[in-house]
Structures are given as C-alpha cells and as structure tokens.
Amino acid sequence: MRIIIIGAGVIGTAIARELSRYETDVVLLEKTADVANGTSKANSGIIHAGYNADFNTLKGKLNVKSNPVFDKLCADLKVPFKRIGSFVVGFNEQDLKELKKKKENGEKNGLNNLEIIGRKQLISQEPNINKNAKYALYAPEAAIISPYELTIAYADNAVINGAQVVLNTEVYDLYFEDGKISGVKTNQGEIKADLVINAAGLYSDKIAGMANDEFKINPRKGEYHLFDKEYGDIVNHILFPMPAKNSKGILVLPTVHGNILIGPNAYDTNDKDELSTTNKGLDEILKGARRLIPEIPEKGIITSFSGLRAALDSGDFHIDFSKNKGGLINIIGIQSPGLSSTPAISEMVVQMVKDYSNSEKYNLKLKKDFKQENPKLPHYYEYEEKEKVDEWQKIVKENEDYGEIICRCEHVSRGEIIDAINSPVPAQTIDGIKRRTRASSGRCQAGFCGPRLLKILSDQLDIDPLQVSKKGSGSQILKARSKQLILEKTKQDKKAGDQ
Amino acid sequence: MKNYKIIVIGAGPAGLAAALQASKDGIDDILVLERDKYMGGILPQCIHNGFGLEYFDQELTGPEYADKFIKDIDKNNIKVLTETMVLNINQDKIITALNKSNGVLKMKANTIILAMGCRERTRENIQIPGDRPAGILSAGTAQRYTNIEGFIPGKEVIILGSGDIGLIMARRMKLEGANVKAVLEIMPFSSGLVRNKVQCLDDFDIPLKLKHTITRIEGKKRLKRVEISKVDKDFNLVEGTQKWIDCDTLLLSVGLIPENELSKAMNLKLHPVTGGVYVNENRETELKGVYACGNVLHVHDLVDWVSEEAEIAGRSAAEYLNGNQEKRNQPIKITPEKNVTYTVPQKIEYKFKDKKFIKIFLRVEKPMENVKIVFSHNEKSILSYDKKIVMPGEMVTVNLPAALIKNDMEEIKLSIVEKVGEKNGRT
Ligand SMILES: Cc1cc2nc3c(=O)[nH]c(=O)nc-3n(C[C@H](O)[C@H](O)[C@H](O)COP(=O)(O)OP(=O)(O)OC[C@H]3O[C@@H](n4cnc5c(N)ncnc54)[C@H](O)[C@@H]3O)c2cc1C
Ligand SMILES: Cc1cc2nc3c(=O)[nH]c(=O)nc-3n(C[C@H](O)[C@H](O)[C@H](O)COP(=O)(O)OP(=O)(O)OC[C@H]3O[C@@H](n4cnc5c(N)ncnc54)[C@H](O)[C@@H]3O)c2cc1C
Numbered sequence: 001m002r003i004i005i006i007g008a009g010v011i012g013t014a015i016a017r018e019l020s021r022y023e024t025d026v027v028l029l030e031k032t033a034d035v036a037n038g039t040s041k042a043n044s045g046i047i048h049a050g051y052n053a054d055f056n057t058l059k060g061k062l063n064v065k066s067n068p069v070f071d072k073l074c075a076d077l078k079v080p081f082k083r084i085g086s087f088v089v090g091f092n093e094q095d096l097k098e099l100k101k102k103k104e105n106g107e108k109n110g111l112n113n114l115e116i117i118g119r120k121q122l123i124s125q126e127p128n129i130n131k132n133a134k135y136a137l138y139a140p141e142a143a144i145i146s147p148y149e150l151t152i153a154y155a156d157n158a159v160i161n162g163a164q165v166v167l168n169t170e171v172y173d174l175y176f177e178d179g180k181i182s183g184v185k186t187n188q189g190e191i192k193a194d195l196v197i198n199a200a201g202l203y204s205d206k207i208a209g210m211a212n213d214e215f216k217i218n219p220r221k222g223e224y225h226l227f228d229k230e231y232g233d234i235v236n237h238i239l240f241p242m243p244a245k246n247s248k249g250i251l252v253l254p255t256v257h258g259n260i261l262i263g264p265n266a267y268d269t270n271d272k273d274e275l276s277t278t279n280k281g282l283d284e285i286l287k288g289a290r291r292l293i294p295e296i297p298e299k300g301i302i303t304s305f306s307g308l309r310a311a312l313d314s315g316d317f318h319i320d321f322s323k324n325k326g327g328l329i330n331i332i333g334i335q336s337p338g339l340s341s342t343p344a345i346s347e348m349v350v351q352m353v354k355d356y357s358n359s360e361k362y363n364l365k366l367k368k369d370f371k372q373e374n375p376k377l378p379h380y381y382e383y384e385e386k387e388k389v390d391e392w393q394k395i396v397k398e399n400e401d402y403g404e405i406i407c408r409c410e411h412v413s414r415g416e417i418i419d420a421i422n423s424p425v426p427a428q429t430i431d432g433i434k435r436r437t438r439a440s441s442g443r444c445q446a447g448f449c450g451p452r453l454l455k456i457l458s459d460q461l462d463i464d465p466l467q468v469s470k471k472g473s474g475s476q477i478l479k480a481r482s483k484q485l486i487l488e489k490t491k492q493d494k495k496a497g498d499q
Numbered sequence: 500m501k502n503y504k505i506i507v508i509g510a511g512p513a514g515l516a517a518a519l520q521a522s523k524d525g526i527d528d529i530l531v532l533e534r535d536k537y538m539g540g541i542l543p544q545c546i547h548n549g550f551g552l553e554y555f556d557q558e559l560t561g562p563e564y565a566d567k568f569i570k571d572i573d574k575n576n577i578k579v580l581t582e583t584m585v586l587n588i589n590q591d592k593i594i595t596a597l598n599k600s601n602g603v604l605k606m607k608a609n610t611i612i613l614a615m616g617c618r619e620r621t622r623e624n625i626q627i628p629g630d631r632p633a634g635i636l637s638a639g640t641a642q643r644y645t646n647i648e649g650f651i652p653g654k655e656v657i658i659l660g661s662g663d664i665g666l667i668m669a670r671r672m673k674l675e676g677a678n679v680k681a682v683l684e685i686m687p688f689s690s691g692l693v694r695n696k697v698q699c700l701d702d703f704d705i706p707l708k709l710k711h712t713i714t715r716i717e718g719k720k721r722l723k724r725v726e727i728s729k730v731d732k733d734f735n736l737v738e739g740t741q742k743w744i745d746c747d748t749l750l751l752s753v754g755l756i757p758e759n760e761l762s763k764a765m766n767l768k769l770h771p772v773t774g775g776v777y778v779n780e781n782r783e784t785e786l787k788g789v790y791a792c793g794n795v796l797h798v799h800d801l802v803d804w805v806s807e808e809a810e811i812a813g814r815s816a817a818e819y820l821n822g823n824q825e826k827r828n829q830p831i832k833i834t835p836e837k838n839v840t841y842t843v844p845q846k847i848e849y850k851f852k853d854k855k856f857i858k859i860f861l862r863v864e865k866p867m868e869n870v871k872i873v874f875s876h877n878e879k880s881i882l883s884y885d886k887k888i889v890m891p892g893e894m895v896t897v898n899l900p901a902a903l904i905k906n907d908m909e910e911i912k913l914s915i916v917e918k919v920g921e922k923n924g925r926t
Binding site for chain 2: 230273275276277278279281282299301302303304305380384389390392393396397400401403404405408411413443444445446447448450451454455465466469470471472473474475476477478479480481482483484485486487488489
C-alpha cells in the first residue's frame with residue numbers, strides 16, 4: 001500500500017517516521033527545497049507542559065500525552081532537548097487568580113508538579129526578572145527543543161527506515177476513483193496513492209478543498225528576535241507573561257543552543273507567505289520582553305524571523321478523515337502546541353491509517369528491522385560545551401575534515417558540513433546546512449563562512465557554484481562569473497555599434 | 500604541552516608586523532597561528548591600491564603590501580601555522596587550536612599577541628526589517644567572492660554605508676559590469692576616506708545619497724527591491740520621502756566590529772567605543788604579557804597605522820620577555836574629551852627609558868575644520884597641534900613627547916577645539 005504525506009513540516013515528518021515502522025510504501029512530498037521550511041522552523045521551540053489548553057480539546061489531550069515522550073524520543077533521534085521548566089509570571093492579585101486557574105486546569109489535565117511560587121523563589125531562580133514580579137506558576141515539565149532539528153531528525157529516521165522524502169514537489173490536485181483517493185498531481189507529475197495524509201500546514205485547507213472539504217485557515221504572524229550567545233545567561237527558564245487575547249504574549253526563553261529568543265507578537269494576515277519582520281514588531285517585542293526582563297539589550301540581536309500560526313476558527317486541531325472522499329486524512333489547524341503534540345498526533349494518525357487499511361483489506365505489518373535511532377554525528381560545539389575538546393582529537397585522527405573550522409562563530413568543522421550534505425535527507429542549500437550544523441547561524445551570519453559553504457556545496461553536490469542557493473531555486477547566491485557581465489556588455493555595445 | 504615565548508593570533512598585517520618586530524628584537528621562539536589558507540589577513544582580497552603610502556612611502560595594492568611582510572617572515576624563519584583556528588585561550592595563556600594535520604593543539608605561551616582583526620556588521624546588527632531573501636551580503640564578503648573566488652554576487656546593486664569597503668566595492672562592482680545604483684549613507688557625510696569617495700564614486704558617476712537609509716527589504720527568494728528613506732538630523736525617518744528601488748543585491752558596509760571572542764574568553768573587558776580591549780602605551784592588555792594590536796584593538800582605516808601599532812606590541816612583548824620594563828609609580832589615564840570619541844592607548848603605565856614619545860591614536864565624533872588638538876593636565880594645556888580638518892572616517896595620530904610627562908601626573912585629557920580668531924566663515 002502506498003501512503004503519500006503532503007508537507008514535510010514536523011507533523012508530516014513525524015507521521016512518516018511512525019509509518020516507516022510498517023511494511024508499507026511511504027512517500028513524503030514537500031514543495032520547498034528542504035524539510036522544515038514552513039512553520040516548523042519558525043516558532044518558540046517549546047514543548048509545553050500542558051496546563052494551558054482545556055483537556056476537552058483535542059490539542060489539550062494530545063499535548064499532555066506527548067510531553068513525557070520527548071526525553072526518549074530526542075535521545076533516540078539525537079535532537080537537542082532540555083527540560084528547563086517554565087514560569088508564567090504574575091504582577092498582582094488579579095494575575096495570581098489567573099495563575100491559580102491555570103494550575104487547576106493543569107491538574108485536571110493530569111499535571112501534578114505545578115507550583116505557584118512567590119517573589120523570593122522567583123528571583124533566586126531568575127535574578128534578572130522584573131523587580132515588580134510577584135508570583136509565578138512553575139511547570140517543571142516544560143522543555144525547549146530545536147524544532148527544525150526535530151523535523152529533520154524525524155525525516156532522516158523515516159528515510160533510514162525506507163520512506164522516501166521527495167523535495168521540490170508541490171501537490172496541486174488530488175484525484176479520485178469511485179469516491180476514493182487514487183493519487184496526487186504535482187509539478188513533477190502524477191503519483192498514485194492508496195491513502196493521502198494532508199499535513200500541509202498553512203495550506204492544509206487548500207489541500208482539503210481539493211476533496212471539497214471546507215476549512216479556512218487564518219494565518220496569524222508572530223515575529224521573533226534571537227540574541228547573541230553572549231547574553232545567553234540572562235534567563236534560565238521559559239518565561240511567559242500573562243497571556244494576551246490571541247497568543248501567550250511575548251516570551252523570553254533560552255534556546256537549546258544557548259541563545260536567547262524573544263517574541264512572538266500576533267498579527268492576522270491573509271498572505272500565507274508573508275514572513276517579513278517590521279520595525280513596529282521589533283519595538284513591540286522588545287517592550288513586551290522587557291516587562292519580564294528589563295535588561296534585555298537592543299544591540300545583541302543576531303537574527304530576526306517570523307512564523308505563521310495556521311489557526312482554524314475553532315482554535316482546536318482538526319484531525320479526521322475527509323467527509324467527502326475515502327482515503328484522505330486531513331490534519332488542519334495545527335497551531336501551538338502543535339510541535340509539543342507531534343508524538344501523540346502521529347500515533348493517532350497511524351491508528352487511523354491502520355483502521356483504514358484494515359477496512360481496505362491491506363494488512364499493515366510491523367517491520368522487523370526498524371531502526372529506532374539516528375546515528376550520532378559528531379559536533380564540535382558539543383565537545384566544547386562539555387569541556388571535552390581533547391576528545392575531538394580522536395575524531396580528527398579518523399577524518400581530517402573535522403580539523404578544519406568553517407564557521408568561525410559557531411565552530412563548525414568541514415567534516416560536520418559534509419555529513420549534513422550526505423545525511424539521509426541531504427542538505428542542498430545554505431539554509432539546509434545551517435539548520436543541520438549551525439554553520440552561518442552565529443553573529444556574523446555567513447559573512448565568513450558563506451563563500452566557504454558555497455564552495456563545499458558545489459564540490460560535494462557537483463554543481464556549478466552559480467547554482468548554489470540559500471533556500472532553493474530562485475535564491476541563488478551568485479549572479480555571474482568574473483568578467484562575464486563586462487564581456488556581455490562589450491558584446492552588446494559592439495552589436496549596437498555595428499548596426 | 501609545548502611552550503612558546505610568543506604566540507601571535509592572526510597572520511594579518513598586525514600579526515605579521517608584531518611577530519617580525521619581536522624577532523628583530525631578539526626573540527627566536529615565535530609561533531603565528533592563522534585560520535586562513537594564506538597569510539596577509541584581509542589584504543589579499545584588497546586588490547586596489549592605496550596601501551603603504553605612510554609606511555613604505557610608496558603606493559601598493561593590498562597583496563603587495565602583505566607580501567613585503569610575508570617575505571620577511573620567511574626570511575626570519577618565524578614559524579607560521581596556517582589553516583589553524585584558535586578556539587580558546589584561558590587566563591593562564593594556554594591556547595587551544597584546531598587544524599587538519601595536528602587535530603587539537605594545546606600550547607602555552609609566555610606572551611600572547613592578539614591580532615585577530617575584525618568582522619563586518621550585519622543586516623541584523625542594524626535591524627533592517629522586511630523579507631529575508633538571498634542577495635544581501637556584507638561588502639567584504641562580496642569582495643572575497645569577486646576578488647578571490649572569481650564570482651560576481653549581483654547585477655543591480657545598492658550599497659548601504661559609505662565606509663571605505665562600501666566605496667571600494669561600489670567601484671569594483673561597476674568595473675565588473677554591474678549597475679551600481681547608489682551608495683546610501685545615514686550620516687550627513689561619507690564615513691570613508693576622502694580619496695576613496697572621489698576615486699570610487701565621483702570618478703564613476705555613482706550617486707552618494709547622504710542622510711538616507713534602507714527601511715524595508717522585499718523579495719521572497721532573491722532580493723527584488725529596497726525601500727529607502729531620508730532621515731533627519733536625529734536619524735528619524737522623514738515621512739513622505741520613502742522610495743522603492745529595484746535591485747537584486749544589497750551590499751552592507753555598515754561598520755566593523757573587532758573580533759574579540761578570544762579576548763572575552765580570557766575575561767578581558769571591552770571598551771564601549773572601540774569594541775577592543777583596554778591597553779596601555781605598550782598595547783598591553785589588562786592581563787600582563789598579553790598584547791593586542793591592529794583591527795582587533797580598534798578599527799583602523801589605514802593598514803600603515805596597523806603595522807606601526809603592531810610593532811609597538813611586538814617590541815613590548817620582547818621587552819617583557821627580556822625583563823626590560825619598569826612600571827611607573829602610578830599609571831596616567833588618558834581621557835578623551837571634546838569631540839574625541841576614544842584614544843588608544845587609554846593609559847600610560849611604564850617608564851619611558853629610551854622612548855622619545857608615545858603615539859596616540861584617536862577618532863573624532865564630528866567633522867571640524869581648523870582645529871587644535873589639545874593635551875591638557877589639571878585643566879592646563881601642555882601641548883597642542885594644529886590641524887586643518889578632522890573627520891570621523893579618518894583616524895588621527897598625535898605624538899606625546901616623553902619630556903612632557905611628569906611622574907606625579909594622574910590624568911591627561913585630549914580635546915579638539917576650534918582655533919580661535921581663524922574662523923573662515925564655516926563651522
Ligand atoms: C509563532 C509561532 C509559535 C509557535 N510556538 C510553538 C511552541 O512553542 N510549541 C509548540 O508546540 N508549537 C508551537 N507553534 C506551533 C507549531 O510551530 C506548529 O504546530 C507546527 O510547526 C506545525 O507543523 P506542520 O508540519 O503542520 O506545518 P509546517 O511546518 O508549516 O509544514 C507544512 C509543510 O507543507 C508544505 N506544503 C504546503 N503545501 C504543499 C503542497 N501543496 N505540496 C507539497 N507540500 C506542501 C509546506 O511547504 C511545509 O513545509 C508555534 C507556531 C507559531 C506560528
Ligand atoms: C575592503 C577593505 C579595503 C581596505 N582598504 C584599505 C586601503 O585602501 N588602504 C589601507 O591602508 N587600508 C585599507 N584597509 C584596511 C586594512 O586592510 C586593515 O586595516 C588591516 O588589514 C587590518 O589588519 P589586522 O591584521 O588587524 O586584521 P586582518 O587583516 O583582518 O587580519 C586578522 C587575521 O587574523 C586571523 N584570525 C582571526 N581570528 C583567528 C583565530 N581565532 N585563529 C586564527 N586566526 C585568526 C584572520 O584570519 C586574519 O588573517 C581596507 C580593509 C578592507 C576590509
């Protein structure tokens with residue numbers, strides 16, 4: 001049986017990995033040049049504890065169920081993950097009431113470690129917190145993760161276990177036979193399928209529409225700013241303010257790689273590709289973040305980005321079979337806590353796939369040789385963090401490429417970059433290398449390693465340097481070879497002169 | 500663990516000149532560590548001329564200037580390890596480096612000379628909002644692509660920032676056949692050398708738009724256009740002056756930041772204006788036996804000054820190793836005042852011995868004409884130099900004669916004031 005998954009975000013890749021446990025043909029289609037190119041690369045990267053959502057909602061249930069799974073999952077998939085805990089910070093009695101409500105809700109959801117702490121304890125844990133902060137709801141289970149590394153790791157593991165990830169392939173229609181799915185039409189041609197899983201994120205309403213299932217996603221933009229590691233110890237936990245109407249407010253949190261992230265704001269937009277950042281947004285986010293940590297500096301920002309929440313009017317996730325056609329599963333409205341819920345979402349979807357295949361007389365059997373783990377690739381920065389740099393010697397002795405640092409800011413070696421280009425889902429763009437190795441994600445933002453990465457990519461992929469791109473076709477870095485423009489010009493001038 | 504008398508970090512003009520000077524002063528056990536394939540630092544990609552007029556009294560290109568030092572390094576048998584990245588230095592002067600053939604290298608040094616140069620500020624440093632497409636790069640990176648790798652990064656080019664690198668690259672891109680549409684500068688004056696403005700923009704009819712900046716970037720995959728706006732004297736945008744310009748490439752020349760990650764690893768404090776460490780007249784940092792020179796200490800506009808400064812550091816390291824230094828009873832602070840943004844050094848700490856004067860580098864905040872550079876002690880002028888013009892883009896060097904420095908001094912102030920009675924109608 002062939003199962004096509006549309007969209008290689010964290011949802012699509014997680015499902016691909018879960019399905020690759022079975023003897024079946026799994027094909028993951030992604031329209032951009034890499035996995036993790038949509039919302040899954042631009043979010044807060046929090047594995048929420050699960051006190052926010054009502055347990056009666058699907059997202060509430062799936063979040064709570066998923067949270068405990070991440071330690072083992074990330075160890076298996078070699079994804080950076082840290083259970084650092086979170087504080088929702090309150091300033092007055094009204095806030096305290098709200099915090100208590102949240103705690104109660106969390107307890108209903110089965111969280112037993114929630115705690116409301118006072119000023120003293122808060123300051124001892126977060127010395128830089130606003131001096132007017134009085135209370136906080138502490139959730140030790142909240143954790144941080146690298147969301148794009150999780151997505152890439154799911155995809156890599158799926159490929160290791162036999163799934164196919166097909167990039168640069170956009171689904172523009174579905175086709176059916178006798179009311180049942182029989183394949184997808186893409187810019188690369190038609191692909192037959194017995195079952196299609198719509199995990200197209202912001203565009204999942206459009207895909208559903210191809211089966212006449214009506215949904216409307218309202219994209220809501222959130223901007224972020226990331227600070228230099230130099231400021232990495234300004235906070236120790238995930239800090240939430242009291243929630244705003246459309247979002248959880250402006251947060252301040254460390255990232256798994258030791259930077260500080262602030263954001264997001266929340267603006268409705270009707271353009272699903274609108275990912276620009278604005279001055280107004282920056283001011284708003286700085287202001288919001290400073291309510292929690294007044295000393296947030298302005299000059300330490302090393303990059304800014306935004307993500308789009310794929311919200312349905314109901315506010316909840318929708319995960320169900322198509323109402324109109326057989327063999328189509330729609331996964332729609334996966335906004336926050338979508339990332340936190342991936343294990344339970346993929347488990348739920350796999351159960352649906354099993355049910356469907358049984359009803360269609362396909363028998364899904366578990367593979368005997370499923371590989372639970374991704375190989376552990378060496379990263380110099382991890383040796384540095386653990387102060388075990390001497391042990392890197394062994395790795396260089398085996399392969400000298402690990403002895404040449406290419407990214408000066410994040411200390412990434414040539415060997416690590418070549419690994420990324422040769423990984424199960426290979427990095428084929430500068431951004432692809434960045435997300436897999438951190439090269440070019442530091443303070444100089446590719447100023448130093450840009451030309452070096454370009455050369456490695458063109459050598460390894462055996463393509464013309466002019467073809468190397470930032471994020472796929474149309475985003476090539478270079479425009480011409482030396483003298484090319486001037487020669488073309490002279491030719492033109494000459495022609496004009498001849499006439 | 501292997502020990503060296505001097506380890507120099509960086510084989511740019513600063514590192515090379517420092518190593519050579521120390522070698523001339525009798526130190527034989529010197530190691531220079533360089534992360535790039537070749538020596539010369541940023542110079543090999545600066546193929547234009549304009550180097551060496553002060554130091555060699557001869558106009559050279561960047562590679563030619565570097566070559567003169569590289570030849571001497573070879574002649575003097577100074578050990579250089581290229582393709583070797585220094586990753587850490589601790590306060591005990593233990594250096595961790597990495598390369599292909601040796602792997603992890605740990606070495607100890609009696610003295611260290613920091614000469615890591617600087618890096619360019621990025622779009623993020625100056626917060627230009629908008630999309631994040633390909634086609635936005637720093638001018639220095641574009642220079643490397645063009646002059647070393649043999650590729651042109653863009654056809655329709657806008658340059659933000661009129662610092663020297665921006666000006667040089669405007670001309671370079673034009674010579675390569677690109678359409679350089681404008682150089683934008685937020686200040687009311689160009690921040691580069693005057694000669695570069697004339698030779699790179701005026702001679703090539705490239706417009707310089709002063710008091711302008713970029714307020715938005717558009718393009719999903721590759722840059723499509725930028726929005727430019729005029730700013731007032733407080734750098735606020737002037738409403739109604741916004742204009743879109745189509746382009747596929749934006750080069751940023753918006754300042755350099757000394758590359759002090761290693762200095763920070765040693766817990767050295769950074770000066771808020773220079774971005775470099777604090778040094779005394781020997782270019783010695785707050786850690787005894789650790790020196791800094793060149794662009795890692797403060798950004799220089801002329802490589803000639805870099806070489807000169809590096810020689811001070813090299814000579815001082817040799818003196819230190821030879822036990823040939825004596826501290827003053829108390830250090831003398833050098834404090835920048837009126838229109839002086841910073842000085843290097845920030846203090847005088849040693850007795851002079853045979854030194855006749857110390858050289859002081861400084862920068863000004865705003866342009867002024869017909870000025871006096873005044874050294875004062877206890878509010879009394881002790882020395883002044885006349886100068887026709889001072890500009891933020893041009894570093895000023897002045898000598899402070901040893902004879903004027905008295906043992907009981909605690910602080911010398913430096914200021915720049917208008918010459919009275921000689922105004923020529925302008926301010
Ligand atoms: C600002 C913000 C903050 C968030 N913070 C958190 C958080 O802290 N914790 C948390 O748990 N969740 C968070 N979320 C939610 C989380 O990011 C999402 O739930 C999750 O990333 C959704 O993943 P996805 O795979 O559904 O979507 P995506 O990552 O967008 O993946 C969909 C993919 O489908 C592809 N695609 C679309 N159409 C087609 C087509 N026709 N053919 C082929 N491919 C197609 C797209 O290119 C894309 O790669 C946040 C979201 C936002 C926006
Ligand atoms: C585009 C441009 C145009 C210029 N034009 C002129 C001009 O016309 N005339 C003029 O006089 N001057 C000019 N200059 C200035 C001159 O080039 C610089 O002042 C000079 O190169 C600074 O020397 P430096 O040794 O301090 O730094 P750099 O030249 O930057 O050298 C620093 C060296 O240290 C190495 N390094 C850094 N960190 C490490 C580490 N951790 N481990 C190992 N090695 C490390 C670097 O690889 C580099 O080789 C120009 C500069 C630029 C960029």
